[in-house]
Amino acid sequence: MRLDLYNAKSFERGRPRWLEAMWLLAQSIFLASPLWGTHLRVAVLQLFGARIGRGVTIKPGVRVKFPWRLQIGDHCWIGEDVWLDNLAEIHIGDHCCLSQGAYLCTGSHDWSRVSFDLMVKPIVLENEVWLAARSIVGPGVTAGRGAVLALGSVATRNLLPWHVHQGVPAVPVKPREIRNSD
Amino acid sequence: MRLDLYNAKSFERGRPRWLEAMWLLAQSIFLASPLWGTHLRVAVLQLFGARIGRGVTIKPGVRVKFPWRLQIGDHCWIGEDVWLDNLAEIHIGDHCCLSQGAYLCTGSHDWSRVSFDLMVKPIVLENEVWLAARSIVGPGVTAGRGAVLALGSVATRNLLPWHVHQGVPAVPVKPREIRNSD
Amino acid sequence: MRLDLYNAKSFERGRPRWLEAMWLLAQSIFLASPLWGTHLRVAVLQLFGARIGRGVTIKPGVRVKFPWRLQIGDHCWIGEDVWLDNLAEIHIGDHCCLSQGAYLCTGSHDWSRVSFDLMVKPIVLENEVWLAARSIVGPGVTAGRGAVLALGSVATRNLLPWHVHQGVPAVPVKPREIRNSD
Numbered sequence A, B, C: 001m002r003l004d005l006y007n008a009k010s011f012e013r014g015r016p017r018w019l020e021a022m023w024l025l026a027q028s029i030f031l032a033s034p035l036w037g038t039h040l041r042v043a044v045l046q047l048f049g050a051r052i053g054r055g056v057t058i059k060p061g062v063r064v065k066f067p068w069r070l071q072i073g074d075h076c077w078i079g080e081d082v083w084l085d086n087l088a089e090i091h092i093g094d095h096c097c098l099s100q101g102a103y104l105c106t107g108s109h110d111w112s113r114v115s116f117d118l119m120v121k122p123i124v125l126e127n128e129v130w131l132a133a134r135s136i137v138g139p140g141v142t143a144g145r146g147a148v149l150a151l152g153s154v155a156t157r158n159l160l161p162w163h164v165h166q167g168v169p170a171v172p173v174k175p176r177e178i179r180n181s182d
Helices: A017-031 A038-047 B017-031 B038-047 C017-031 C038-047
Strands: A070-072 A083-085 A090-092 A103-105 A107-109 A118-120 A123-125 A163-166 A171-175 B070-072 B083-085 B090-092 B103-105 B107-109 B118-120 B123-125 B163-166 B171-175 C070-072 C083-085 C090-092 C103-105 C107-109 C118-120 C123-125 C163-166 C171-175
Touching (some): A017 A038
Parallel strands (some): A070 A090, A083 A103, B070 B090, B090 B123, C083 C103, C090 C123
Antiparallel strands (some): B107 B118, B163 B171, C107 C118, C163 C171
């Protein structure tokens, strides 16, 4: 492993550096504020290229690496201090809940190579997924429809639809059954 | 799961929104400061309704959701960046140590219901409990007297008195025996 | 356990309190900035006593307890929001990668004593170690050359050279084989 041989140039950031710097400033001012509202945060993210549906709530302290690689469906909640570290695309379906402090990581490195090459892989959350507080999702993971990742758990593989997953690494622990509202 | 059907109105926040906004500002200014002292932080928390005993140390960066739902006994330490996410009451006994980055989560959701109802449950730490750095305690957990939760572990069930717990989810791994000071 | 009997006086901080306060201010201004560059961060850390090699990258939001107890070799990467909580020395070799949100904890307490004595132990990362994002390393751990600690895992014991470790607590899960660059 020779980090001096690492080549960052081959990674495509998608936007010029000056725009990325403007995004970092906008994030510090508008997303980090403990008070201002969700509509402003959504508008700022959209201004920088995020595709965000209707009825989405974005709480204070959310961080996004590249808004231009983010898609959020309708009626989602992005909780306080959620970190969307989207070197690659993150696609979030409808009615998803990302609770406070969740971390989505799309980047890894090829540890078998001396040059420690960057590897990025998208994350997909299908509809009705819940990532509980301080949970972590790794690169390339798809969370099937209705999947749940428990408090503080780490998903390194795909999550089964309509199952609750727990642990480091997370494994399915029980089915998630939905009752009709009564 | 239909987040557009979610009803936040039924949750009782305990104080009017304007007071909550003032608390958020006070927290940003006085609790987040990297320098100012523990006495000021205790006083500000008490001003907003927290019940705090004698000889309590509160380090920089501590976050509290609702100070009016927080009770801390005598001679406790609340470490740097501890997050007391107390939608429901958090009661901390005497001589407890919450190390840096610990997270106490009182809120969850009923994943079996389409309306994803909010469920909040109090957390109780009895006397002489130690939550080690970056550990997590879930809703409804009672940590028995003298319980220890290890570095980065996640408590989803009650912690046994005078035992050390580790893992995600945490399980008891050994008894905690106290020798007399010599 | 009687936290009122705890004696902080016996712990040697290595520098006077006024210098530590200046470091906290410098950290808030120069290291926390989301924009400014790595050279400035390295220079500020060196000014306060850190020994840092050539070609080291330090990302925004890095926290260091005592720069005078930090040694970093050549060509290392210290990622966003890495927390080097070095009450005791942290020694990082050459070509090490500490990914975003990693936490290195050198302090613990003697839970078997009523006085809850502080125990600090150094952390050593030998050359070519990778701590993945949001991983945690505990007091006294030595990570052998080329060791990898996976996403969100917690190292409480020494890490084997050229092995990947995962879990809470982390255990070796596979060898790390390096191919020649081709």
